[in-house]
Amino acid sequence: MLLITGAPPVAPAGAPPPPETRQRGGITLTVFAAASLNEAFRGAAAEFSAANPGTSFSFNFAGSQQLAQQIVLGARADVFASADMRQMRAAGSMIDSASIRVFVRNRLVVVVPPSPGRKVRHLTDLAAAGVKIVLAADAVPAGEYALRFIGECAASPGFPAGFRSAVMRNVVSYEENVRAVLAKVVLAEADAGIVYVTDAASVKNHGVDTVDIPGRLNVLAEYPVGRARESAHPAEAEQFIRFLLSRRGQEILEQSGFTRAVEPADGSGVTPAARGITPHE
Amino acid sequence: MNDARLRLPLALAALPLVCFLVFPVAGLLLRASGEDILATFLGAQAAQAVTLSVTTTLLTVFIAVVCGTPAAYVIARKKFPGKSVLDALVDLPVVLPPSVAGIALLVTFGRRGMLGGMLASLGIELPFTVAAVVMAQVFVAAPLYIRTLAVAFAAVDRDLELAAAIDGASRWQSFLRVTLPLSLRGAVGGAIMTWARALGEFGATIIFAGNFPGRTQTMPLAIYMGFELDLHVALTLAAVLLVTSFGVLAAVKSLAGRWIQSA
Numbered sequence: 001m002l003l004i005t006g007a008p009p010v011a012p013a014g015a016p017p018p019p020e021t022r023q024r025g026g027i028t029l030t031v032f033a034a035a036s037l038n039e040a041f042r043g044a045a046a047e048f049s050a051a052n053p054g055t056s057f058s059f060n061f062a063g064s065q066q067l068a069q070q071i072v073l074g075a076r077a078d079v080f081a082s083a084d085m086r087q088m089r090a091a092g093s094m095i096d097s098a099s100i101r102v103f104v105r106n107r108l109v110v111v112v113p114p115s116p117g118r119k120v121r122h123l124t125d126l127a128a129a130g131v132k133i134v135l136a137a138d139a140v141p142a143g144e145y146a147l148r149f150i151g152e153c154a155a156s157p158g159f160p161a162g163f164r165s166a167v168m169r170n171v172v173s174y175e176e177n178v179r180a181v182l183a184k185v186v187l188a189e190a191d192a193g194i195v196y197v198t199d200a201a202s203v204k205n206h207g208v209d210t211v212d213i214p215g216r217l218n219v220l221a222e223y224p225v226g227r228a229r230e231s232a233h234p235a236e237a238e239q240f241i242r243f244l245l246s247r248r249g250q251e252i253l254e255q256s257g258f259t260r261a262v263e264p265a266d267g268s269g270v271t272p273a274a275r276g277i278t279p280h281e
Numbered sequence: 282m283n284d285a286r287l288r289l290p291l292a293l294a295a296l297p298l299v300c301f302l303v304f305p306v307a308g309l310l311l312r313a314s315g316e317d318i319l320a321t322f323l324g325a326q327a328a329q330a331v332t333l334s335v336t337t338t339l340l341t342v343f344i345a346v347v348c349g350t351p352a353a354y355v356i357a358r359k360k361f362p363g364k365s366v367l368d369a370l371v372d373l374p375v376v377l378p379p380s381v382a383g384i385a386l387l388v389t390f391g392r393r394g395m396l397g398g399m400l401a402s403l404g405i406e407l408p409f410t411v412a413a414v415v416m417a418q419v420f421v422a423a424p425l426y427i428r429t430l431a432v433a434f435a436a437v438d439r440d441l442e443l444a445a446a447i448d449g450a451s452r453w454q455s456f457l458r459v460t461l462p463l464s465l466r467g468a469v470g471g472a473i474m475t476w477a478r479a480l481g482e483f484g485a486t487i488i489f490a491g492n493f494p495g496r497t498q499t500m501p502l503a504i505y506m507g508f509e510l511d512l513h514v515a516l517t518l519a520a521v522l523l524v525t526s527f528g529v530l531a532a533v534k535s536l537a538g539r540w541i542q543s544a
Contacts, residue, residue, distance in 0.1 A: 066508075069508060132409065134491070137492065137506055139506065171493070172408075172409035172491060172493060172496075173409050173490075173491025173492050173493050173497070174491075174492050174493060174494075174506070175491070175492065176487065176492070176505070176506065184491070187387060187388070187391055187393065188391075188392055188393045189387065189391050189392055189393075189408045189409070
């Protein structure tokens with residue numbers, strides 16, 4: 001009952017790899033990735049597979065916090081891409097800490113259902129009475145970032161006193177992942193949701209409108225990726241991580257609306273993220 | 282046929298499935314300590330979830346009994362065109378994946394839904410409310426009551442009702458004095474199944490009612506969210522759910538058994 005949605009491919013450690021991965025010249029990389037990476041990773045995987053015939057992908061997209069728990073409980077993954085460092089740390093020793101790199105960045109945006117009946121035109125409208133807001137749960141990276149953004153607003157000039165508590169009173173649901181927040185806004189059940197700009201960009205045909213968040217109030221979400229310590233295909237897992245950090249990999253992510261983490265000039269294509277790895281709690 | 286000779290093979294054949302059903306329960310209980318369970322129970326969020334689960338599921342059973350009893354009678358006794366379609370429709374929510382049920386409810390009763398638009402113009406918005414929690418539970422669980430009771434109604438000997446009628450009982454009296462008491466086991470069994478299914482309802486609830494502590498976060502939702510935040514809390518809440526479910530099921534079954542026998 002715990003895992004009705006997104007049942008993980010859990011296998012006991014040390015079990016033989018599934019038959020298809022043993023076939024000569026063909027392996028399947030199992031990638032656990034934050035829900036917000038869905039389209040971007042499918043695109044990256046398609047290009048990686050085209051360049052490396054014989055490598056196919058099996059994806060598990062969900063809230064990073066859920067993926068981290070699945071990995072801790074023994075789910076078999078080769079690569080874990082989290083939407084924040086907190087959940088990468090939560091996966092603990094199951095991820096090879098030397099392999100962890102920040103590979104992409106993301107920003108928040110307020111999504112609202114398209115008119116008519118649009119209630120939120122400015123960020124201050126989030127505090128208006130009767131506005132239904134949906135957030136990701138605070139265990140979800142997007143939820144934590146959203147709370148930080150609301151805090152930034154509350155501390156800024158131009159926002160009324162009591163902004164934070166008024167916004168929190170308007171929250172009607174804390175969703176299990178950022179895409180569930182988006183879905184409730186696309187269905188117009190919520191008047192506003194806080195998601196990543198990449199999520200808003202994934203909705204086609206003007207399914208949602210957005211209220212932009214200026215840079216000084218916005219939160220820079222940093223996505224780390226790492227190789228599972230017990231990966232059955234460590235070389236390919238490393239290769240995929242290097243591809244994400246490469247010039248082409250960064251371009252693909254940028255096309256989905258992400259902010260690159262590696263500048264084109266940086267030939268090595270590797271950004272150490274050591275400061276995020278050391279636990280500080 | 283010698284019963285003793287059959288006993289061992291029967292036990293051996295049943296063993297794998299029995300173990301499979303019992304081991305996860307034991308595994309869960311072994312991971313959660315009694316002290317933790319007590320502490321979790323006293324914690325605000327868990328207590329809210331338990332209270333919400335208890336009140337909404339009782340309301341669900343009430344609605345199922347009040348509206349489901351006539352429905353079960355019609356299905357068991359009446360013949361009308363399209364009856365087989367109605368019969369299948371009643372079973373549908375039970376076999377639907379709960380997530381499908383949740384989406385169906387949302388696109389029907391949501392603000393831009395088929396009926397939700399009308400309701401919204403009257404100022405009634407159902408998603409994200411306690412009412413939505415109950416609706417999700419009734420949708421997926423009430424059919425269990427209707428189905429079980431319909432089978433019980435169908436099994437009542439029509440000659441007994443006829444005899445009551447000959448003795449001068451009205452149709453209403455014969456229903457209350459003959460049909461209903463003879464179907465009581467089915468009614469109680471169905472109500473228990475409905476209650477248990479409602480208590481465990483997750484998929485339709487999280488989609489249609491959302492997740493807000495104290496308002497729409499029932500025990501299964503609290504466990505699911507807790508699983509990601511703090512496995513410890515999730516484990517203890519899960520154990521609480523397991524123990525309460527088992528306790529109530531066992532108590533109701535033994536009470537109902539005695540009550541029906543003495544009636």
